[in-house]
Amino acid sequence: MKTVQKTNKTSFREKGSKFIGYLFPAISISQFEQKFDGIKSKYPDATHHCYGWRINSHNIEEFAQDDGEPNGTAGRPILNQLKSYNIVNCGCIVVRYYGGTKLGKSGLIQAYGYSARLCLDKAKLLTLIPTRNFRITYPYHCQSQIDQLKNSFDLKEIKAQYLEEVSLDIACRTEEAEQLWKKLTKLTHQNIKAAKIGNGFVTLPSKE
Template sequence: MKTITQSYESSFRERGSKFMGYLFPAETEEDFADELDQIKSQYPDATHHCYGWRINPARIREFSSDDGEPSGTAGLPILNQMKSYEVVNAGIVVVRYYGGTKLGKAGLIEAYGRSAELCLDVAKLVTIRPVQFFEVKYPYPEENTINKLKNDFELKVEESEYMEDVTLKIACPKEDAEAFENALKRLVHLNIRFDKKEEHFV
């Protein structure tokens, strides 16, 4: 699966109608709704604001809207492009200004799909990996031991807290999680403690 870290735009005309595509990151429905509101306020006089979104790579949820276009001619083609590019935690809104010539169902499907595809084509897509989170606590003298583990298992520190001991929230690639857990178990004698947390994607 892939995601994006910035927004992208596209624009073209089809028999007088203008189609403007907006692809942007959205990790929650609220993120998407905020962006949709901004686009609607930017183009309040547009004929349609059609869209699709896909969120939560752990258990994908997706939705699309035709916003007044004939059923299945706008939101679904947008969503299908996102699926074909395997993009999650993102949304696409396509703004249409009607140009006086009806495009027909096939023409609409083509135009909305193309608008989404033009955005996705220029986007820098970032691969996301399934990870297992761990909370690891250790005394300061064991910093080198933990650093070696970070290198061995390609760990990514998400949060850190330096109190009496060091506490790290660490993301470990899912495929290495069992081996990493076993390595931690072998370090208990060094007063290195850990808790296995939730699975996620980074």
């Protein structure tokens, strides 16, 4: 799976109609709706504000909205582009200003899909890597052992607290998690404590 972290905007014209596309990160429906309200208020006189979104990396939810265009000719083509790029935790809104010439159903499907694809092609896509997350608590003098683990397993730090001891939340690639856990359990005699704190994802630049 892939995602985006920045908003991308594109536009083009087709037979007089202007299509303005926005692709942006959204990890919840409320976050999408907030972005949608902002874009709709920016183009209050537009003929249509159509969109598609996909959220929740663990159990993908998706939705498409035609906003007055013929059923299946706007929101669905946008959503299909998001699916074809295997994108999640983002939304795409396409604003249309009608130019006086009807495009027909096939023309609308092509135009809305093309607008979404323009945004996706412009965006910097990030690959989502599934992880298992751990909390490690340890004395300051054990930092060198923890640094060795971080380097050996390519761990990503999520959160750190430095009090009487260090409390470190880290993410480990799922395929390496069991091996890391075995290493951590062998360090308990050094007063290094570890706990499993669930699953997650980290992002890496896409090579595609």
